[in-house]
Amino acid sequence: MTQSSNTARELRLPDFVGVGPGRTGTTWLHEVLKGHVNLPAGIKETDFFTTNYNKGIEWYADHFRDADRIRPTGEINPYFGFPEAAERIAIHIPRCKIICTFRNPVERIYSAYKLWRHYTLTNDPLDVFLVKVPQIIEVTRYATHLPDYRARFGNDRVLVLLNDDLRADPQAYLDRVCDFIGIERYPVPASAAAGEPINSINDLPRFPRAARRARKFMHWLEDKQAYATTNFLEQAGAWKLAFGGGPKFPPLDPAIEARLHELMRPEIDALEQMIGRDLSAWKSPRAKSSRAPAGASAAQGK
Template identity: 80%
Template structure:
């Protein structure tokens, strides 16, 4: 999509943004779209419409400098739950298509907590963490924020997908995305079908102090846009070594799970008529639900 800036220069900006929230299969979607659409050069998430907005629209457009207009441009970035992001995307790309990926809120909240622990962003127990970082719950309030996206972009330009459908039938899930963004359908790549292209979180860092230093180094590389170095270190196994190898995460205890279900139940009830889906599978404790399909943990990005 071409947009004009204030100085008359033509900018290449996304035709669609998959806004998440995070821990709902966004990494899977980014990976399977590679090579089929034009994504940000060198990085998955620019965070432009949230933390990096002060850098200006030219900075953002530079990430799509390699796009030649021959295929859709997109970004997969968890902007859902941030009203300022919806407002800014509507300002700069008013005809943008939006993809929302929703996952069982209780699972998503716990997965987000594990991500924070994995990257040494917190050491608090879950209950205390959710008090100190309320945004984790806020971005999981799908029924609260979905109407704003629909109002800004139009209901026909906002696609709602459920992680349950991804687990049950990855190909049908991808087909819906292809139809929505306007590209030909194609088979789910083998590694993605096997759940091997997923940002799964299973363990804590073996050396927390080293992990904190590595995280700050990663942030510094991102600030300098040294994405190639970040990706090289990932391929070399540095990030996996630094941020993993420690104790494994346990399953969410039943008492905490029950409290989160009670907290999020109004969201379940409000979302059902909003998207026309039966969400009864979200309303039962996870222990009561039979697995939807093999590789569920991987596809969910636990």
């Protein structure tokens, strides 16, 4: 499907997109931006530039139908690592600002695996899962995909944020986002001030069969754009009840952790050079190296 950017400009489309990838603090960012920018109506992630692209740009723009013309409009959606998404964003909103949120790659990979297990999307052990779903590692190749966004949108329109900084100083992290998207700085809400993951996954479903039925129902509601029902069930605790309550996830197996660190080391080394940050804390298990990346350069995000 193709659509000219001229037509897109007649629609209300995002001024910025937080492309993720997922499990890097995207939910935290979405929640703290609520009320300060225009976000999609009723849902956090439209997945338009990936799985829902065939629904058309008008379908996407309809999610911003209530957006005012005063505040910036945006979406926080994990499009990072999907080259077709970067291309489509550039076609429809070429002046869009891009926010990339990066996390220790090994932590992100294990967190993504836990999410899949939590929602009964896989029952495979991690090593088997990563072979079957290579996209999990692919979207964690930050240095591989960051240059594509910078080339399409310009260095000054691509902001790179590190999850380590969110944990260390949530206010400074949010301030950088506010400055980038062009809104006044404001205090981080008390509920998010600790910088801890809002959407952390710690346990498996107590009843996997019921969880699978709940997942299919949840996706059916989203496909029908029954966002109000989905949100009501979430607020009522239905999804938490359906997908949690079972055994807790154990720490990542040290042998697998070591292999993942070795696999991702070239990406980390390359990213260091791209953003001018010391990422040595990402190069070995946190138990051995707990120091957060330091020394943000003036070139960060540019």
